[in-house]
Amino acid sequence: ILYLTPDGRYASDDSGRGVDYRCISYKKTIIEWLGQCVGIAVHRPLVRETINQYINYLKQLTGQDMSTIVQSEIINLLSKAENIESVLQIPTYIEAVKDAIMTKVIQSVALECGVKGELRTDLKEREFYFYKESWKEGTSIYFGLDKGKVYYAIKTKESLDGKAKPEIYLEHLFEEGIDAFDPYGYGYICEYDWLTNNHIWVEMADGSFAKKYIIPSVKKILEFVECDEMLKSKLEERNENV
Structure with missing residues (x-):
C-alpha cells in the first residue's frame, strides 16, 4: 500500500x-x-x-x-555568521506568528459577517470558528483540516468529541453527509491545508484567504439559517421559562 x-x-x-x-x-x-x-x-x-x-x-x-538561484541566495544570506543567531530563533516564534495571522483572519471575518470568532489552539492543526451570541453554547460555523484539505461545518458542543446525534443533512450547504462529528454535514472550501503549504499563510496575511474562502462560506450559512426557522430554532438557545 x-x-x-x-x-x-x-x-x-x-x-x-x-x-x-x-x-x-x-x-x-x-x-x-x-x-x-x-x-x-x-x-x-x-x-x-x-x-x-x-x-x-x-x-x-x-x-x-522558487528558483534555485533565489534559494541559493537566501541560504547564503542566512548562513552568514552575523545572521545565525537570529535564524536559529525563528522556530521559537513561528507558532506565535501563525496564531497572530489567524487571529487577524478571524477578526476580519467576524467584523464583515457580524459574528463572534475564536481560534482553537489546543490542537496541533489549529482550527477556528464563528458563532452568534443567540446560538447554543458550543454551536458554531467551524473551519478545520481533514484529509489534507480545509473543511467547514456547523458544529455542536457534542460533535467536537464525535458524540453528536446526527441532525438534518443540509445538502444545500454541504456536499458530505452527516455523522457524529458533523451532525448537519460538511464541505471543503479548498484543496490544500495550512499544515503543509506555506503559501496559504501568505494568503491569510494579505486577507485574500478570508475574502475568497471564509467570508463567503460564513455568509452562505448565516443566510440559510435565517431563512430556515427549524434550523434556526435548533441552533439558538431557548429559555422554556420565558
Missing part, C-alpha cells in the same frame, strides 16, 4: 496502525515521476505541456516554486 501525502508524512495511528505501507509524496515521488513522463511525451506537445503545468502546480503547493 502506498500512502500518498503532500510531504510524505506517516499516517495517523488510527488509520495506519498494523498496516504495512510505504510513504510517498507529491513533493518528491509524484513530481519526479511526472518529470519522467514529460520525457516520454516529448512527441505529444499537448500532453507534455499539460504534465508540465501540473508539475508547476505541485511545486507551488509544496513550496518548491
Whole structure:
C-alpha cells in the first residue's frame, strides 16, 4: 500500500496502525515521476505541456516554486555568521506568528459577517470558528483540516468529541453527509491545508484567504439559517421559562 501525502508524512495511528505501507509524496515521488513522463511525451506537445503545468502546480503547493538561484541566495544570506543567531530563533516564534495571522483572519471575518470568532489552539492543526451570541453554547460555523484539505461545518458542543446525534443533512450547504462529528454535514472550501503549504499563510496575511474562502462560506450559512426557522430554532438557545 502506498500512502500518498503532500510531504510524505506517516499516517495517523488510527488509520495506519498494523498496516504495512510505504510513504510517498507529491513533493518528491509524484513530481519526479511526472518529470519522467514529460520525457516520454516529448512527441505529444499537448500532453507534455499539460504534465508540465501540473508539475508547476505541485511545486507551488509544496513550496518548491522558487528558483534555485533565489534559494541559493537566501541560504547564503542566512548562513552568514552575523545572521545565525537570529535564524536559529525563528522556530521559537513561528507558532506565535501563525496564531497572530489567524487571529487577524478571524477578526476580519467576524467584523464583515457580524459574528463572534475564536481560534482553537489546543490542537496541533489549529482550527477556528464563528458563532452568534443567540446560538447554543458550543454551536458554531467551524473551519478545520481533514484529509489534507480545509473543511467547514456547523458544529455542536457534542460533535467536537464525535458524540453528536446526527441532525438534518443540509445538502444545500454541504456536499458530505452527516455523522457524529458533523451532525448537519460538511464541505471543503479548498484543496490544500495550512499544515503543509506555506503559501496559504501568505494568503491569510494579505486577507485574500478570508475574502475568497471564509467570508463567503460564513455568509452562505448565516443566510440559510435565517431563512430556515427549524434550523434556526435548533441552533439558538431557548429559555422554556420565558
